[in-house]
Amino acid sequence: MVTISEKGYPLVSADDPKTLVSTDWLAAHLSDPDLRILDGSFYLPTEDRDPRAEYDAAHIPGARFVDINEISDARSELPHMVPPVEKFISRMRSLGVGDGHQVVVYDGAGLFSAARLWWLFKLMGKSxxxxxxxxLPKWQAEGREVEDLPPVIRDRHITVQRQAHLIKDVTQVAAASKIGTPQIVDARSAPRFRGEEPxxxxxxxAGHIPGALNVHYKSLLNDDSTMKETDALRAVFEEAGVDLKKPVITSCGSGVTAAILxxxxxxxxxxxxxxxxxxxxxxxxxxxxKVATG
Structure with missing residues (x-):
């Protein structure tokens, strides 16, 4: 049952195992037999960080590492595109992730690439x-346990039902740009969106898709990289001109921070x-x- 606020908006629990959970929630459930934790860290080349090396040095107990560049469509020239269903199934089984598991994804930036992995699971029909x-930064700042041990993995069957409505290709986005619906919302920074930065x-x-609106993903986060409360999230979208009663296509540089939106x-x-x-x-x-600027 969904609880509705006085303004008619659905109220979401601070700990929602289908979207976002706190470090307190994870600590309380760390020993659950059907919990699977995934480190989905990814960094831009300019950050000069090695996510796999960082995982090997310290990760949340039991966590398995997922490389979003590897779990992608190797046939595409574009970075980390959605993999074929068969590849997703193969990689998840090799990680011991399957049906009946509650999955929690994190990253080493706070809240960055983990959202992309969350969206990929959702695309594959896993809720x-x-x-x-x-x-991980908040987990470690609170003095919680980390380890450098490899997890014990047991193969688990996983059932996938691809949700095609959750993904759009360039033809569909071009049509939305021309017609004006669905709304296109770009997660990049304002200078990049306006074409002021290379x-x-x-x-x-440089620039943006004509007709797109701009909601920088960082505007949805607090200073500690936790996500803002729902009323604040709603305000950010509405101030950017997004009509939350209408469909939205999220976009960014390469499909990672769009998932935060x-x-x-x-x-x-x-x-x-x-x-x-x-x-x-x-x-x-x-x-x-066509490209728009300004």
Whole structure:
């Protein structure tokens, strides 16, 4: 049963195993036999960080490492595109993640790439998946236990039902840009969105998809990289001109931080959001697609 606020909005628990859980929640459930914890850390090349090495040095007890660059479509020239269903199944089984498991995903930035892995699970029809609010930095700042031991993995069957409505390709996004619906919301920073800063990937034009709105993903987070309360999230979207009663396509540089917007929309009970997987890396490289600036 969904509780509704006085303003008619659905109220989401601070600990929701289908979207976001606190470090207190994870600590209380750490020994649950059907809990699976995944380290989905990913960093931009400019950050000069090695997520696998950091995982090997220290991770939440029992956590398994997932490389979003590896669990992707190797046939695509675009970075970390959604993998074929068969590859997702294979990688999850090798990690001992399957049906009946409650999955919690975290990353070493606080709340960054973990949302992408959450969205990928959701795309594959798995709903019992949550992001750890504040991630590994908050966990460690609170003095909680970490380890450097490899997990004991047992194969587990996993059933997948791809939810095609949660993902959009360039043709669908181009149609939305032209028609004006669904709304396209870009998670990149305002200077990148306006075309005032060059893109970090070589060869990409600067600017944004015509008609898109801008909600920088960091505007949805607190200073400690935890996600803001739902009323604050709603205010950020509305101040950017997003109509939360209408469908939304989230986008960003390469489909990672767009998932933070998707997670926030899910927290708000917005059931009509999808993600543009190719994002600006795809759009900005096609010379025949229009680009807006300013």
């Amino acid at each position: 019992d998946v949550a992001v750890l609010d504040g991630g 893109e970090p990937r070589a060869g990409l034009r 998707s997670l926030a929309l899910e927290r708000l009970g917005h059931g009509q959001h999808s993600l543009y997987d190719g994002s600006w890396t795809e759009w900005g490289s096609y010379g025949d697609l």
